Amino acid sequence: MGRLYILHESASGYGLFIASGIDEIGQNTEAVRNSVTDLNRFGKVVELVAFSPFESALDALNQCNAVSEGQMTDELRNFLEISLPKVKEGKKPKFKLGVSDPKIGSHIFEETKIPCESNEFDLELIRGIRLHFDKLIEGLKPGDLEKAQLGLGHSYSRAKVKFNVNRVDNMVI
């Protein structure tokens, strides 16, 4: 089998990982589960390939809105095409990209021909990345990710409630 890459979308930016220690643990979900909890073991299974931080709060919101709808943005496309091996026309790529959501996977494949999958095994690896995220990304301090989630959560949710949240008028029916 070819190489397995993993895409992880976070509030701070896009991360691309490679599941390099995969042969050692095997394609067994139970084995991955056991290796996920311990960073020493997981760090040998999954390594960071590239990280692309969002440029601004507005950029983060645009990316989050698209990811939520299962859509690939131009920024995500650029990030994947630069960071992953080239997909040559007429040749079967020797790698796969594991993603959280089959919907974004099919959109990525349609546009770029990057082969995507979203099986139980990929999802286990993504759980591990989510658990150890701030230790896998260099320069990310503890608490930085939560700060990014807080800002993004507010801007995402304010748009969803549609009203002016600054107007305090508790309606009583």
Added chain:
Amino acid sequence: KLTGMKGGNKVVVEAHRHEGVFIAKGKEDALCTRNLVPGEAVYNEKRISVQNEDGTKVEYRVWNPFRSKLAAAILGGVDNIWMKPGSKVLYLGAASGTTVSHVSDLVGPTGVVYAVEFSPRSGRDLVNMAAKRTNVIPIIEDARLPARYRMLVGMVDVIFSDVAQPDQARILALNASYFLKSGGHFVISIKANCIDSTATAEAVFASEVKKLQAEQFKPMEQVTLEPFERDHACVVGAYRVPKKPKLAAS
């Protein structure tokens, strides 16, 4: 032990068995949490200010069990809520944020509460409340679709679920598969007639417990929310409990 004077009544605030929860002992005992934003009430709840021995003041907010299923479960004697200062909590069915605000007090400045609510009407109050509490991350989304908010949530220690939907066990399991640590915990409020209004409450609780067991959950205890809520139960347990290593033969 702290004492406060308000309206001439002497109030003593003591720590509850659950870390981060307190009991105000006055004319009547009241459950409360230490206010993360002193001077501010969230839903017109009563506040109690007490003075430490060194003269500094601490403010508590009274936690009404008729308005909060988590408070009702605590008064119902639940053994463990698996939330304490510093915990990361995913809260499904946050509504206007009344209970969320107490969980925010409970986990304190080093904790995080990811609060998911689908209704924009309640969501507006939730977003306003979260504006003053920086440990609350408001998420206006459908709890059935965690993929939609996967960028906003990290791994959590515990999921509290109060979604009152017939498929709530599935909703909890789906969120746990994304966000709940292995060995983490869940606290779920079950309203019997939301699931099956024809069966007895006890039968509904038993069938929900079975559903949870089929989803890698290990239910550990169940408490009724009477007398605060009718035909409600709260089930607490663990997720993906690691298998105990076999002991070497001696």
